[in-house]
Amino acid sequence: MIEGIAVLKLRDVLLVTMPADPDDSTVSALQSRTLDAMEQHDVKGLILDLSKVEILDSYFARTVAETAKMVTLMGGETLIAGMRPSVAITATELNVTLGATRTVLTLDRALDLAGNISRKKSVQKTRSAL
Amino acid sequence: MAKEGVGTAEAQTDKQGKLRAESDLDMLRILVDSIMEYAIIMLDTKGNMVSWSPAAERLKGYSAAEVVGKHFSIFSLPEDAASGKTDAELKTAVREGRFEDEGWRVRKDGSKFWANVVITALLDTDGTFKGFGMVTRDLSQRKEAEERIKGQAKEILEMATVIVQVWDGIILVPLIGMLDSERTQQLMERLLQRLTETNSPVALIDITGVPTIDTQTAQHLIETIKAVRYIGSEVVLTGVRPAIAQTLVHLGIDLSGATTRSSLTAGLRVAFEIINIHVAHESAQGAAVGK
Numbered sequence: 001m002i003e004g005i006a007v008l009k010l011r012d013v014l015l016v017t018m019p020a021d022p023d024d025s026t027v028s029a030l031q032s033r034t035l036d037a038m039e040q041h042d043v044k045g046l047i048l049d050l051s052k053v054e055i056l057d058s059y060f061a062r063t064v065a066e067t068a069k070m071v072t073l074m075g076g077e078t079l080i081a082g083m084r085p086s087v088a089i090t091a092t093e094l095n096v097t098l099g100a101t102r103t104v105l106t107l108d109r110a111l112d113l114a115g116n117i118s119r120k121k122s123v124q125k126t127r128s129a130l
Numbered sequence: 131m132a133k134e135g136v137g138t139a140e141a142q143t144d145k146q147g148k149l150r151a152e153s154d155l156d157m158l159r160i161l162v163d164s165i166m167e168y169a170i171i172m173l174d175t176k177g178n179m180v181s182w183s184p185a186a187e188r189l190k191g192y193s194a195a196e197v198v199g200k201h202f203s204i205f206s207l208p209e210d211a212a213s214g215k216t217d218a219e220l221k222t223a224v225r226e227g228r229f230e231d232e233g234w235r236v237r238k239d240g241s242k243f244w245a246n247v248v249i250t251a252l253l254d255t256d257g258t259f260k261g262f263g264m265v266t267r268d269l270s271q272r273k274e275a276e277e278r279i280k281g282q283a284k285e286i287l288e289m290a291t292v293i294v295q296v297w298d299g300i301i302l303v304p305l306i307g308m309l310d311s312e313r314t315q316q317l318m319e320r321l322l323q324r325l326t327e328t329n330s331p332v333a334l335i336d337i338t339g340v341p342t343i344d345t346q347t348a349q350h351l352i353e354t355i356k357a358v359r360y361i362g363s364e365v366v367l368t369g370v371r372p373a374i375a376q377t378l379v380h381l382g383i384d385l386s387g388a389t390t391r392s393s394l395t396a397g398l399r400v401a402f403e404i405i406n407i408h409v410a411h412e413s414a415q416g417a418a419v420g421k
Contacts, residue, residue: 083362085319089318103360105330105331
């Protein structure tokens with residue numbers, strides 16, 4: 001069992017927090033555990049909290065981008081929260097493409113947005129029920 | 131009194147310290163010795179020193195006794211002597227008659243100075259190769275002045291990049307002058323830092339003061355836009371004048387990662403929308419309330 005990643009279900013989103021300097025196996029575990037949790041729980045999406053992450057390598061960057069795409073395929077939305085300036089600069093150098101993945105400054109804001117997403121979806125549901 | 135150097139044997143110093151010449155050759159010698167700005171040194175065919183001048187002593191710190199007979203490579207940086215650059219200087223002078231260089235040389239105390247060096251191959255009337263004349267000038271002051279100007283230019287650029295918070299959640303960067311990679315890197319770091327510190331979702335980058343945009347400048351802007359997005363904020367690019375818009379399209383540059391506007395006013399409006407602030411005139415508000 002790999003320590004360091006916390007996958008929590010919070011209301012109707014998953015909250016995944018990455019450690020400061022994750023090694024490759026932790027990074028792989030991020031993907032598999034997130035996708036498993038997506039299947040297990042009926043959630044609207046994923047908040048990936050990168051605020052602790054200090055070092056980004058190409059494998060980590062690729063895995064994050066891929067995981068976001070996979071979550072989209074499984075019907076969820078991904079929010080990346082709290083990326084540090086130094087990590088963001090590395091990400092530009094690595095030419096990481098985030099596609100439709102949204103980013104937010106802080107976990108607080110991510111939770112605000114996640115609240116909006118689920119509210120909108122429930123409104124849509126009500127509408128379709130009518 | 132000890133000899134000042136080879137060739138000054140017949141020149142005599144009187145009580146006032148003035149040199150008195152006894153022949154034309156001495157006159158020439160006195161002329162060489164009186165030039166303080168240029169170190170004029172004679173080398174034999176192998177590059178060993180055969181004469182030394184007071185200016186050379188002042189410039190390089192060695193007395194005549196210490197250097198006459200020694201190879202001139204003692205003035206070169208150790209790495210230049212090792213790489214064969216110093217030997218190549220003489221070869222060039224032999225082949226082309228003259229060698230000129232500007233670069234670092236070393237004084238006796240090991241300190242470096244920025245020198246202009248001219249080495250000339252000396253031939254006698256028969257065309258026989260007799261040695262070299264080497265003239266060295268200390269350009270350290272000019273070099274320092276150049277470095278200072280470069281440093282100031284950089285400081286001016288830094289001053290030209292101001293990052294200000296204009297509203298709770300909105301950071302404004304009015305860009306003035308051209309963007310190079312060093313400046314972009316610095317701007318990016320400062321902007322990202324400021325955005326995270328102030329927890330601001332919007333970075334307004336105004337390019338009204340950027341004279342023209344080339345592919346490289348655009349690339350730098352795109353990088354900044356991306357990095358801002360990674361941390362969770364977004365860029366609103368303002369000051370896109372007609373000429374800039376035309377250039378961007380002709381160069382095929384895709385700035386779709388950012389909202390772009392021609393005026394800062396329009397950009398500010400977009401920024402307010404993003405942070406969910408509604409700006410209205412008091413009268414309009416009153417009317418709305420009245421309804």
